[in-house]
Amino acid sequence: MLTLEKNSLSEEIEELVSLYGENRGSLLEILGAIEKKYGYISEFAQQEVARLLNIHPVEVYSFISFFSFLHSKPQGRNMVRMCKTIACNMKGADNISAVIEKELGIKFGETTKNRRVTLEYTNCLGMCDCAPAMLVNGKIYTNLDVEKAIKIINELK
């Protein structure tokens, strides 16, 4: 990374820290903001957060690894999260997942080579009454079937 980028990132993190508070309790907000802007939290960013909050880098990493919605590696431009919990499962989510995997040529937990899509599983989205459901870039899609799911995926930029 260029020094210049590093410095501007440091400044951004400093701002976030002063915005949310200089303590461990603000980790989620700070990391969430970084994740939102960059799609992931880089090695450097993690160490900067640790330095500014006066904790150890491994604690920040541990924290990130606990949450599915925080990442320490770059993700695809689009984040597709398929529900894997029981209601969706009974309505054929498994089948849809398999088709999506085939369509994109990647497995869940992976990102396409061109960084267009990252596939992830999620637990119940609270949409069991209109299962199966998936979350694409934070937007929820319900009552899925194979055709509908493929269409949504293919429309992603």
Next chain:
Amino acid sequence: MTESDNIRVPVSQQPHSVIKSKKENGIGGLVSIQINEKAVMVPLGTTILEACRKNQIHIPTLCHHEDLCLAGLCRICVVDVEGMKTLQAACSFPITSPLKIHTSTPMVRKARRHIIDLILSEHCGECYSCIRNGNCELQALAKEYGVDGYRFGHVEQPRYSVDRSSVSVIRDLNKCILCRRCIRTCIDLQEVGVLEAIDRGDKTHIGTFLDKPLADVICINCGQCTNRCPTAALSTNDPSDEIWEAIDNPNKHVVIQTAPSPRAAIGEEFGVAPGKSFTGELNSALKRIGFDKVFDTNFTADLTIIEEGTELLNRLKKVLVNCDTSVKLPQFTSCSPGWIKFIEHFYPEYLDYLSTAKSPQQMFGAVIKTFYAKETGINPDDIVTVALMPCSAKKFECNRPEMNSSGYKDVDFGLTTREMATMIKEAGIYLPEMPKTGFDDPFGEASGAGLIFGATGGVMEAALRTVYELVTGREVPFKNLNIEPCRGFDGIKQASVKLENCVNEYSFLEGIDLKFLVAHGTANAKKVMQMLKRGELNDVHFVEIMACPGGCLGGGGQPIPTSAEIRRKRAQAIYEEEASLPIRKSHENPYVKYIYQKFLTEGPCGKLSHKLLHTHYTKRGRFIS
């Protein structure tokens, strides 16, 4: 927020502190409880575990360690408390009201057995090929509860590759039971912060920053985590195969130096209660194993004192007489390699405060491969130097690239107490039964000052005995030379001695209160560095820091288990051994005098000393790349 306000441990994990009554017998002082129908009185706030232990009732534990904060994770310590719906974890249940406790009901026994079976179902390892065989808390529990099969299955294939990147500490997560003692050790006790729980659910594992190899993150190699891990998931990097090879090679002259702390603790590996030194027995055992020479690290500890003490006096002179502002005071000791790596990472801008004197281990290596090689006519290339140390960071130290001032690798292998004990057992020797013999000449004579290096405050005490006498011409004004303010296990100790009626050469020190400070454990070192940053150490002259709690005797390579009580006993063994020695001041060691006459002829801190006995440090910083 200052650094010190930043306490990592969430309130729920801090040792439960109930406001205790001043008078034990007053209201709220004692609580009467029943354990297994027996009525007992315990102070308010005592945990059920403590209460049971005091009453000789055994409760199994796994995640609990008395040096660490409470965790209540593993639940192996569950007991039945009347009126509670579920079983309670004894280790983290403070007694605040009259309770009726049952420690061995069918439900309790069944629950514990379930927990053991569940842990074993995820544990991948075979005891007979395991370094902790015979001293493993999981193995002992399985035996205690009569485990005779894998009720919930067993992992056959290792899930993780073993991390052997570090020269000091090896991590084998396949044997990890997620008790998180290592995390609490590294973050809370040592405040280094290498390890944490990564991921969640069945993927949870103990990891480093971004799961990098241990050698690539900021680990100070103190090995405290290996001392507290209940299983073989954390262990030290054992060089004994290479040492055996050297011993078995007739062309190699294998020399071992033994440090005082392993001698005061190695008996524990042979089932002897803590608190007895086996120096003489160890000498015979090492000879029988096949080491060509057995020397006493205390000899170079004496040399360290002379060099470090002279350096201190030089610094004082430069500051007080020449008003040289580039010279830093207080001078910090440099014999603990864990502490050195700690300051290099966390306080790189303060390296000038460190004494440049090498640790006794490294001085020894340098002297052996130069002076000793010359005197005996042995080619240094054929000499293999082994250091028996209480410490895993010594392995890293001897592998530092700059530690080859003799032109060879000064110290070839750092061997820990535990590893040495295994070698002795392997040679068919039962240490406590060996006859006592002395060290080999010429480095066999050492003063008691070198010996007490093993306990926190020892270096300071040894240095003061010499410095005070050099400056005033008289012995330190303490009874039997025992400088009591240096002794004991307080985290940070501070005291001073007044320098009066100084000899001519040191008249510039007349009337000065020589102030010193002693700290052990890197968490305390951090506090000292914060004091330094805040300018609170401006009037202090000398600071001793040891990376391990208790000093070297609590080192990461010492016998397992460790506890405050065990460390106290080891210290006692060291101080007892020293009180019986004829020479108790470093500068009176005749061989030290001899080496300055014959070899280091320019005297302490002279040119040759600088080349062989002093070193430099690296600004490492805390960025992990």
